[in-house]
Amino acid sequence: MGESFHAQRVGGGEVQTKAVLERVNKVITIAHRGASQQAPENTIPAVKKAVESGVEMIALEVQKTRDNQPIVLGDVSLDRTTNGSGRVARMTLAEIQALDAGAWFNTDFAGTKVPTLAEVVKTVGTKSRLMLSLPETRGDSPWAQQLLQVLKDRAKPADDVLIFSDSDSLKYFRDLAKDFTYCMALGEKVDGWIYLEKADKLGLKAVRPFRSQIDSVLVGQAHAKGVAVYAYFANEEADIKTLFETKVDGIITGRPERVQALLKNKE
Numbered sequence: 391m392g393e394s395f396h397a398q399r400v401g402g403g404e405v406q407t408k409a410v411l412e413r414v415n416k417v418i419t420i421a422h423r424g425a426s427q428q429a430p431e432n433t434i435p436a437v438k439k440a441v442e443s444g445v446e447m448i449a450l451e452v453q454k455t456r457d458n459q460p461i462v463l464g465d466v467s468l469d470r471t472t473n474g475s476g477r478v479a480r481m482t483l484a485e486i487q488a489l490d491a492g493a494w495f496n497t498d499f500a501g502t503k504v505p506t507l508a509e510v511v512k513t514v515g516t517k518s519r520l521m522l523s524l525p526e527t528r529g530d531s532p533w534a535q536q537l538l539q540v541l542k543d544r545a546k547p548a549d550d551v552l553i554f555s556d557s558d559s560l561k562y563f564r565d566l567a568k569d570f571t572y573c574m575a576l577g578e579k580v581d582g583w584i585y586l587e588k589a590d591k592l593g594l595k596a597v598r599p600f601r602s603q604i605d606s607v608l609v610g611q612a613h614a615k616g617v618a619v620y621a622y623f624a625n626e627e628a629d630i631k632t633l634f635e636t637k638v639d640g641i642i643t644g645r646p647e648r649v650q651a652l653l654k655n656k657e
Contacts, residue, residue, distance in 0.1 A: 416639075425437075
């Protein structure tokens, strides 16, 4: 497991916790959409294979159905990874789970369903951390309450990272579930330092910049503030090694086995 990056206030000044002060620059492997090279992305088989491989964290996208059910799917539409079509938000959970989400990848996975977030949470249990990209959320909505209900049983919420693309949604949901670690998703075209400015403004302890926005200076400044840096993302060996040199805290990758092998060789 990666270190915790929380800070506490002592005598009016911000002091990093012992976990931050004693961090050993361990890079965690974050499987993007599960073991997506071995099974259809964002499905239970992909999640199971990622857990079995020993990755520390699994990064998944969550979508909202018409009846406010959280499902795990990479896109806002069904076209790319199921035999259905149209927007997720216009269909009920029952309609979506009647679709095939595996045959597009390999006929061996024909009949695989789009999983609910609850099914994923149950599958992962305490064996891995979760990094969840979440849609627009308002604190007083049925959707927010449903999402909260699904996530309430996470044993170590501070080890999970919840990502929002708008600050209002982040603040609304954080008011409901304060113990999770929160992160903002920003565009690839913004300057990397904007991530740290947003983290300061919103009181965040994690950032997820694109690989091209990361250098050792940015990572060093983040760590000085007690902020973890998760790189999005890297598959090629050269890119992974470059990120190691910057001392990021985690690498989101579609090739978790490659990151794990390089980490092993690095030890």
